[in-house]
Amino acid sequence: MAKAKTVFFCTNCGNESPKWQGRCPACGAWNTFEEHIEKPAAPGKAKSSPVGQSRRPQRIQDVTTDGEIRFSTGMGELDRVLGGGAVAGSLVLVGGAPGIGKSTLLLQICNSLCAGRSVLYVSGEESERQLKLRAQRLGVAPESLYILSETRLSDILEAVEELKPDILMIDSIQTLYREENESSPGSVSQVKDCTMTMMQLSKSQGITVFVVGHINKDGNIAGPKVLEHMVDCVLYFEGDPNSSYRLLRAAKNRFGSTNEIGVFEMMESGLEEVPNPSQMLLDGRPEGASGTCVACVMEGTRPVLAEVQALVAKTMANVPRRASDGFDFNRMMLLLAVAEKRAGLRMGAFDAYINVIGGLRLDEPGADLPVVLAVASSYRDAPIADDLTAIGEVGLTGEIRSVSHLNQRLGEVARLGFKKCVIPRGGSEKLDIPEGLTVYRVRNLREAIEVAL
Structure with a gap:
């Protein structure tokens, strides 16, 4: 007669092990293994599916996709x-x-x-x-x-x-x-x-x-x-x-x-x-305040505008503090280093905090330029115009690179009443600039900061 088999499962990732382990080798979590006893099937009885019947293989050419x-x-x-x-x-x-x-x-x-x-x-x-x-x-x-x-x-x-x-x-x-x-x-x-x-x-x-x-x-x-x-x-x-x-x-x-x-x-x-999530995310935006810039990102096929806020304050510690909410922390550290090296912002003596309003997470390159502009605005304590937005990816040499779906982004920016937009100078996409929207094409961070501030 077959004996019951004891196995251990990681409750975090589902990894299976024949013995208990303090740390899961698959996901690295501690104290997540639980014991489970597997009983063998009765002799002479094949395991059957709890639902449905057995199915036979068929050629892919015979499979129809009618009636979707x-x-x-x-x-x-x-x-x-x-x-x-x-x-x-x-x-x-x-x-x-x-x-x-x-x-x-x-x-x-x-x-x-x-x-x-x-x-x-x-x-x-x-x-x-x-x-x-x-x-x-x-x-x-x-x-x-x-x-x-x-x-x-x-x-x-x-x-x-x-x-x-x-x-x-x-x-x-x-x-x-x-x-x-x-x-x-x-x-x-x-x-x-x-x-x-x-x-x-x-x-x-x-x-x-x-x-x-x-x-x-x-x-x-x-x-x-x-x-x-x-x-x-x-x-x-x-x-x-x-x-x-x-x-x-x-x-x-x-x-x-x-x-x-x-x-x-x-x-x-x-x-x-x-x-209209853009209107929701921009609701309650302060007017004439420094350290804020509007970004336009693509969520699938939908352009969405979100407010990026930055706070730059003189540090009281030996190592300046950095914090980010709604934006990748490592990406923020990279952008701060580029801003100091290429745009002359002495961030080594200041704490820097980034926050994206509304619970939205910005994880595409088009949000790089608004983040840097918000940091520069707080650093200089100079507000960015309320009717200005920014779109662009920032490279390590301080250049502003083009992003995808630029026409759709500009259309959403104009629809919500913004009059100015800072965009990359390069890009192969033919622009269809909406009426009433002024577009500023910039090549690097210094030009973008001069236009915005």
Whole structure:
């Protein structure tokens, strides 16, 4: 008779080891290994898939793509992040901090999804009565929406087999458990087994599955890292707890781009779409203040304007302090060094702090020039004109390099009422400058600072 096998899983990345280790060799995390006992299968019984039937291989020429598969969720911002809508037979993981609005988002889209489709909403954290009360508050009451409060995976599969829904929502994956697995709900093995079952269900029966996942203290999806590899899309719901605005971005998308973002505002009646995020990010911008500059970055196919703030103050320590929020710290250090070497800003005797307003993270080269201009403005205590924006990448020699989609950026700048824009002199793209917008072409940092200040 075969003996039970004991293995250890890293709760941070899912790495498997035959013995306990203090530090995970894969991700480097400490004290994350948990014990799991794997029971051997009974003799004479082959392991079978919990859902679906065995499938035979077929030639790729015989596979048809008729009747595509993509459909709208009823929320334009969510459709944008998904790449144009949800895909039938896909598995989508929605992660975020507690109370950020994950469950609210999924329940709200049920009104539109239930038009011609049936939806089964399974909650392991709320009772049917609690779901009903939340649905009433959000104004969700379609006839083809079914709710179930259950955590046992076998009962959920039975309900799916009975109802045969087109869309299945699981809230959340950390509450589900398989009886064959003796680990507690939320453990590495339980989360992996339940997600694998959901993936087989979606692929074999063509059911679109939305799964809610909690995040850990590091901001990553709780559970093994293989969880993100199994699903088709990974969406992160982000936002400042003290702000009503929420950002939805894709960390992985097999059916579209991962550069798109969706912007929502949490209201009493639920989540409302924000079709003009630039206006939201610039709301409350101070007038005539030094240390602030407006950047225009591309989030997928959408140009977005954001305010970059900088504070430069004489240091009281031997080593000046540096801090960055919403902008890569190492990139900020590089830009400060270029500003000191190429533009004459003596940053060695000053502390420098960078902040991007609105919770947006600027991670593209087009934000380099606004950051340096904001630093120069605070350094000289000279305000940049309120109607001026800047676009450009900064090189190590102080040159300003061209960026992509410059015409789209200029169009967004002019639409929001800005009159001046500092852009790189070079670039092969033919510019279509909007009426009323004055463009200043610069070659290096010194020229850009002279124009802006």
